[in-house]
Each structure stands twice: as C-alpha cells, then as structure tokens.
Amino acid sequence: MENFALQTEGLGRIYKIHGNRKEKAIRKELVALKDVSLEVKTGELFGLLGPNGAGKTTLIKILTTLLAPTSGRGMVAGYDVAQQPQEVRPRINMVSGGESSGYGLLTVRENLWMFSQFYGVPSKEAYRRIDSYLKEIGLTDRAHTKSSDLSTGLRQKMNIVRGFITDPQVLFLDEPTLGLDVGASRDVRRIIREWLAADAKRTLLLTTHYMAEADELCDRVAIINKGQVLACDTPENLKRRLQKDVLFELATSPLNGLPLSALEKLDGVKKATLRESDGRAEIKFMLKEESALAGVINTLTSANVKIQNLTKHEPTLEDVFVDLVGRSMEDEEHVESD
Amino acid sequence: MQKSTFARSFLTATWLGWQIESNWTDPFLFAVYSIVKPIASAAILVVMYGIITKGAFGDPLFPYMYLGNVFYMYVGAVMTGVSWSVLDDREHYKTLKYIYVAPVNIPMYLLGRGVSRFITGSIAVFITITAGVLFLNVPLDVTKANWLLFFPTLLVGVIMLAMMGLVIAGITLTTVRHEGFAGEAVAGLLYIFSGAIFPLDVLPAFLRPIGLAMPTTYWLELLRRSLVGGVAQAFPTLAGFSNLELFGILLALTILFSFIGINTFRYFDHKARERGMIDRTSNY
Numbered sequence: 073m074e075n076f077a078l079q080t081e082g083l084g085r086i087y088k089i090h091g092n093r094k095e096k097a098i099r100k101e102l103v104a105l106k107d108v109s110l111e112v113k114t115g116e117l118f119g120l121l122g123p124n125g126a127g128k129t130t131l132i133k134i135l136t137t138l139l140a141p142t143s144g145r146g147m148v149a150g151y152d153v154a155q156q157p158q159e160v161r162p163r164i165n166m167v168s169g170g171e172s173s174g175y176g177l178l179t180v181r182e183n184l185w186m187f188s189q190f191y192g193v194p195s196k197e198a199y200r201r202i203d204s205y206l207k208e209i210g211l212t213d214r215a216h217t218k219s220s221d222l223s224t225g226l227r228q229k230m231n232i233v234r235g236f237i238t239d240p241q242v243l244f245l246d247e248p249t250l251g252l253d254v255g256a257s258r259d260v261r262r263i264i265r266e267w268l269a270a271d272a273k274r275t276l277l278l279t280t281h282y283m284a285e286a287d288e289l290c291d292r293v294a295i296i297n298k299g300q301v302l303a304c305d306t307p308e309n310l311k312r313r314l315q316k317d318v319l320f321e322l323a324t325s326p327l328n329g330l331p332l333s334a335l336e337k338l339d340g341v342k343k344a345t346l347r348e349s350d351g352r353a354e355i356k357f358m359l360k361e362e363s364a365l366a367g368v369i370n371t372l373t374s375a376n377v378k379i380q381n382l383t384k385h386e387p388t389l390e391d392v393f394v395d396l397v398g399r400s401m402e403d404e405e406h407v408e409s410d
Numbered sequence: 411m412q413k414s415t416f417a418r419s420f421l422t423a424t425w426l427g428w429q430i431e432s433n434w435t436d437p438f439l440f441a442v443y444s445i446v447k448p449i450a451s452a453a454i455l456v457v458m459y460g461i462i463t464k465g466a467f468g469d470p471l472f473p474y475m476y477l478g479n480v481f482y483m484y485v486g487a488v489m490t491g492v493s494w495s496v497l498d499d500r501e502h503y504k505t506l507k508y509i510y511v512a513p514v515n516i517p518m519y520l521l522g523r524g525v526s527r528f529i530t531g532s533i534a535v536f537i538t539i540t541a542g543v544l545f546l547n548v549p550l551d552v553t554k555a556n557w558l559l560f561f562p563t564l565l566v567g568v569i570m571l572a573m574m575g576l577v578i579a580g581i582t583l584t585t586v587r588h589e590g591f592a593g594e595a596v597a598g599l600l601y602i603f604s605g606a607i608f609p610l611d612v613l614p615a616f617l618r619p620i621g622l623a624m625p626t627t628y629w630l631e632l633l634r635r636s637l638v639g640g641v642a643q644a645f646p647t648l649a650g651f652s653n654l655e656l657f658g659i660l661l662a663l664t665i666l667f668s669f670i671g672i673n674t675f676r677y678f679d680h681k682a683r684e685r686g687m688i689d690r691t692s693n694y
C-alpha cells in the first residue's frame with residue numbers, strides 16, 4: 073500500500089436535524105457527505121473546491137477527529153480518525169477562516185504560545201516559530217496586543233499562525249483566506265507554499281470556494297458539490313477536459329424575457345449561464361465549436377438584445393464546475409439557500 | 411507520551427484558567443467578588459440562625475451550620491470551575507474545537523481549568539472562617555484543630571467535586587443552549603441532602619438515604635470535625651462513625667465517583683462527536 077497522508081473510503085455523513093420543542097416529531101436528515109473516496113499523497117497541496125454547503129467543512133471536521141462519520145472511514149497519517157484520534161491529533165492542526173476565535177484577554181503571542189504548549193513544543197522553540205510567522209504574516213507589531221483588541225482580519229491572521237507553529241504533518245486549512253483582503257490573502261498563499269516546500273513530509277489540505285485560489289495554489293483539486301466529489305485531478309487536467317470546447321462570454325443588454333433555455337437549445341451550445349444585474353446581462357457559453365456562435369448571436373439580436381462585448385477565454389476551474397454541475401458555483405449557492 | 415499529554419493538558423489549562431480568573435481590570439471588583447460576597451452570604455445565614463434559634467450561638471449547631479456553609483462554597487466553585495469552561499471555550503472564545511484537535515487530554519484540561527476557581531474559592535473560605543472566628547465566636551482553635559485530618563479530607567473532597575464537575579461538563583458538551591442550570595441543580599440538591607447547613611436528621615427518614623449516598627455528606631462532616639471537634643454532636647446520624655470510618659467512606663465514594671465521572675464524560679464526549687456538538691454554538 074502506498075503511503076498516503078490522507079485517505080478516505082466511502083466516507084459519508086448524515087446530520088439529523090431535530091425540530092424545535094414544539095415540533096419534536098419533525099425530523100429531517102441532511103446528507104452532508106456521500107461516499108467520498110479520496111487519496112492525498114504526502115507532500116501534496118490538495119484543494120477541496122465547492123460552493124457553500126458542499127460539505128467541505130464537514131469533511132475537514134471528520135478528518136480532524138471533531139466529528140464522527142456516519143459511514144465509511146478516514147485515515148490521516150495512517151491512523152483511523154474515528155478509532156485512533158489520539159494518534160491522529162499530535163500529527164495534525166487545523167484553522168478555519170471567517171471566524172474570530174481566541175482568548176481575548178491573552179496577547180497574540182500568549183495565545184499562540186499556549187497552543188504550542190498543548191503540542192509539547194519547547195517554549196524557546198515555540199517563541200522562535202511564533203515570532204518568525206508573525207513577521208511573515210505582518211503581525212509583529214501586534215504581538216503584545218490583547219487579541220480582543222484585534223480586528224477580525226488580524227485575529228484570523230493570528231489563527232493562521234497557530235496552524236503552522238505546531239509543525240503538523242498534515243495541516244488543514246478551512247477557507248483560510250475567507251474575509252481577508254487581497255494583500256493578506258497573497259501573504260497567506262505564500263506562507264502556505266513556503267511551508268510545504270520546506271519539508272517533503274508535510275501535507276496540506278485546503279478548502280476554498282475561490283476558483284482562482286484553488287487553481288493557483290493546489291497540486292490537485294477535488295471539486296465537491298452536494299456532498300459528492302465530482303472530479304479530482306490537477307487543475308491543468310481538469311481544465312484540459314474542456315480544451316475541445318470553446319468558451320465565450322457575452323455582455324448584453326437585458327434579455328427582455330428571452331429564456332436561457334432558448335439559447336441552450338441551439339445547435340452546438342453545450343451550456344450557458346446567465347448573470348443579470350441592473351441594465352446588463354452577462355452570458356457565458358460553452359460551445360462545441362466556434363461556428364455555433366452565429367446561431368447564438370442571431371437568436372439574441374432577433375429578441376432585441378444588444379450585444380455590448382464579446383470575449384473568448386481559456387477554460388478556468390469555474391468552467392469546469394459549470395461543466396460538471398450545469399450551473400455556476402454562485403447559482404448553486406443560491407439554489408442551496410432556497 | 412501519554413503521561414506527558416496528561417501533565418501538559420493540566421498545566422497549560424491551569425495557566426489559562428488563572429489568566430482568565432485573575433483578569434480583573436478593576437481590583438476593587440475583584441475584592442468585592444472574592445471577599446465581600448461570601449462574607450455577606452454568611453452574614454445572612456447568621457442572622458437567620460439568630461432569629462430562628464433566638465440567639466443560641468453557643469449551641470454546636472451554630473458552628474455546624476457556619477462551617478458547613480463555608481465549605482459548601484467549594485462545591486459550586488470546583489464543580490462549575492471544571493464544567494463551565496466547556497461552554498466558555500465553545501461559545502465565547504470559540505476555541506473548544508482547536509483544543510479538541512490538539513493532543514490534549516480533555517478531562518485533564520477541564521480539571522486544570524478548575525484549579526483557579528479552587529484557589530479563589532480557598533481565599534473566600536479562609537476569609538469567611540476568619541471572620542467567623544473573630545466576630546462570631548466560632549469555636550475554632552488553630553492549635554487544637556486536627557490538620558492531619560483536615561488537609562487530606564480537603565484534597566480528597568476537591569477531587570470528588572471535580573469528578574462531579576466532569577459529569578456536568580459532559581452534559582454541557584452535548585447540550586446546545588446555556589444549560590448552566592445543570593450545575594446549579596446539582597449544587598442545590600447537594601446543599602439540601604448533604605447536611606451543609608442542617609443535619610440530615612432534620613429530613614424525613616425516607617429522604618435520608620439520599621444524603622448518605624452523597625460523598626459531600628461525609629466530606630463536610632469530616633471538615634467540621636477536624637476543625638471543631640465538638641460539633642460532631644450536632645449530627646446524631648453520623649455521630650456513631652469514627653473519623654477514620656468516615657474517611658474510609660469518603661475515599662471509597664470518591665473512587666466510585668471518579669470512575670463514574672471519567673466514564674460518563676467519555677460517553678458524552680463520544681456522543682458529542684457523533685452529533686457534531688464540539689464546535690456547535692447556540693446561534694447556529
């Protein structure tokens with residue numbers, strides 16, 4: 073058997089949703105993960121890409137021993153996460169973005185030191201790592217600030233540092249750049265890359281719903297939607313699947329009631345997605361061949377839709393998602409919340 | 411490896427608990443909280459006692475009640491000290507999941523978090539007893555007290571209370587809302603049934619067995635006896651037992667409760683993982 077840092081076999085998780093006190097009888101089951109089988113090799117930077125509610129956090133919670141799976145099993149560093157959590161925990165760490173945890177009455181440095189102590193990092197070494205990562209992420213001047221006095225973004229930076237200072241074999245980052253500004257996100261991505269490059273035994277699993285981030289950062293990406301893994305490959309290979317397709321983006325005036333399906337029905341049109349905002353429409357087409365564009369433009373002009381801009385572009389992971397799911401990731405999130 | 415995980419969890423949590431407990435930006439508030447409050451509540455009890463007994467402060471029942479009430483402060487302090495951090499870490503600091511992900515022994519962590527409450531509780535106990543001796547003629551003679559009985563009893567009792575705290579921590583872990591009342595309810599029950607301020611003999615006979623099953627009953631009795639020997643007469647039900655017998659019962663019950671506490675916590679811990687409660691916040 074090959075030495076995988078992470079491995080899941082038919083992993084599934086069902087949440088039981090209880091009604092409130094009055095409606096105790098009403099129970100629903102929500103399938104958050106279904107039959108997820110993944111293998112991540114040591115040294116990989118592996119990305120889970122999917123819209124909100126896809127099940128990314130649930131998968132991370134299971135792999136970090138916080139949540140029991142309802143079926144299948146997960147292995148981290150060769151240990152079963154449900155059966156041997158005490159073997160898994162010293163070898164991992166986890167950070168979730170978009171939340172501000174921490175002991176507000178402790179300073180940044182104290183917060184980080186305290187967590188390093190849970191992992192048995194000698195104090196001197198812990199402070200060395202803390203100071204070095206605080207510098208990397210641009211938080212040195214706040215080292216002695218109580219964490220309650222930090223903005224949410226700065227607290228998130230502190231938490232990201234917390235993930236690295238314990239030097240885990242496998243590091244889990246759940247939407248690490250969520251809510252961070254462009255510069256901070258770039259710093260975080262750089263730290264992630266450098267951390268992995270520094271030691272071949274390290275592995276990192278990251279979730280994101282930013283397509284570009286997954287594309288830029290990850291060695292391999294699993295596209296996940298509604299609890300299921302739809303595809304898993306390098307970003308290049310994923311995009312290559314669409315290479316024979318032609319991608320166009322049209323900016324137009326409002327569609328005047330013309331249904332998107334009328335465009336999708338046209339010969340040679342594989343998929344179309346629409347985003348409408350006041351006074352403008354943006355339609356993305358996936359065409360089997362370039363000649364199909366003529367039919368599209370004809371249909372639009374005969375419905376009195378003005379074409380303002382037309383661009384052809386290289387496939388992105390966004391297009392891969394549309395190809396797999398039939399909707400854009402953003403649309404998928406809106407459907408989810410209905 | 412396992413041993414050092416235990417020690418690390420306990421010591422780091424003790425450090426954290428102390429940072430939180432001593433984080434009084436206002437020393438005046440700290441003084442009010444840890445000195446005035448316990449003395450005031452003792453004073454209320456003294457006044458009530460005075461009215462009901464028409465001033466029989468020389469009766470052994472008075473030191474019985476006074477000391478019982480004082481040491482009872484440990485019950486709330488240690489039990490909630492151990493269990494409260496589950497709520498605090500999960501809901502307030504949002505760190506519980508990160509502590510769980512770390513190689514931490516959670517029961518040891520929780521016990522460590524309780525230490526600081528034990529220390530502040532001890533300060534309150536000391537001050538309240540001193541006030542009783544100085545102003546209310548509580549017949550405590552430092553040179554005659556049985557310290558060899560007192561300190562081991564105190565230690566065993568605190569371990570026992572911490573183990574009860576673990577049970578409450580487990581319950582808290584699997585409940586969503588602020589079920590802080592679980593601790594209050596247990597503390598209230600113990601107050602009535604373990605002879606804290608009145609002997610079990612006052613209770614109807616059919617309720618007495620409840621009190622006799624509570625380790626706190628023997629603990630409080632031993633603490634009182636070790637400090638003020640004569641007070642034993644106030645409690646006919648236990649008067650027949652020697653100090654050593656009472657200590658044996660306390661020790662046996664503490665071992666039993668430790669077993670129950672650790673296993674109950676393990677059970678709830680497992681349930682919490684199944685239900686996804688470890689990072690659950692009530693605004694979910």
Ligand SMILES: Nc1ncnc2c1ncn2[C@@H]1O[C@H](COP(=O)(O)OP(=O)(O)O)[C@@H](O)[C@H]1O
Pocket residue numbers: 087088089102103104122123124125126127128129130131685686
């Ligand atoms: N504790 C929970 N109880 C019930 N449903 C949950 C719970 N946590 C997550 N879910 C649901 O499970 C699905 C997957 O959620 P999650 O794993 O958080 O997705 P993601 O991280 O990809 O946004 C969502 O539909 C979410 O509402």
Ligand SMILES: [Mg+2]
Pocket residue numbers: 125128129130246247
């Ligand atoms: Mg998520």
